[in-house]
Amino acid sequence: MSSQDEPFQAAAPDPAASSADDGMTWWYRWLCRIAGVIGGMSCAFAGLWNCVTINPLNIAAGVWMMLNAFVLFLCEAPFCCQFIEFANAVSARADKLRPWQKAAFYCGMAVFPVMLSLTLTTLFGNAIAFATGVLYGLSALGKKGDAISYARIHQQQKQMDEEKLTGALEGQA
Secondary structure: OOOOOHHHHHHOOOHHHHHHHHOOOHHHHHHHHHHHHHHHHHHHHHHHHHOOOOOHHHHHHHHHHHHHHHHHHHHHOHHHHOOOOOHHHHHHHHHHOOHHHHHHHHHHHHHHHHHHOOOHHHHHHHHHHHHHHHHHHHHHHOOOOOHHHHHHHHHHHHHHHHHHHHHHHHHHO
16 A cells, blocks of 8 residues: 555545444435435535525525535535545544434534525525435434334233233232
């Protein structure tokens, strides 16, 4: 390995370690990343369009949306920001965050410009960025259980209820 490859190896996240931590499948992780990139593009275009006005709140919301786009690109697709020195380090740190933390961060980032200036441009521009946060939030809920374990739990609860009922009836007699 050359000395030029060492910074990239140190900044690159270990996919096995991160997938074991959050329980996301590889295809769901890519779905979240693609949604983040598309959300960043929609924020950037809508933010630029929102800045073409004389209303100061619209300009502030547009600038915030472009900042959202930059953060989404930095966290989800650092290869888009390859000429920024700290891009890989920020992406590696963002990959270490738990899914619920990413969900809260992305949804909060997307809601702020809408609260600042409620227009169709800010709503539609931030919708996909907010959806990225929702996808991460859904992954934080965990996997859905299988039918066999649910049936087993239901059967155990039914037996416990019957035992309580028979115990109460025997106690009355």
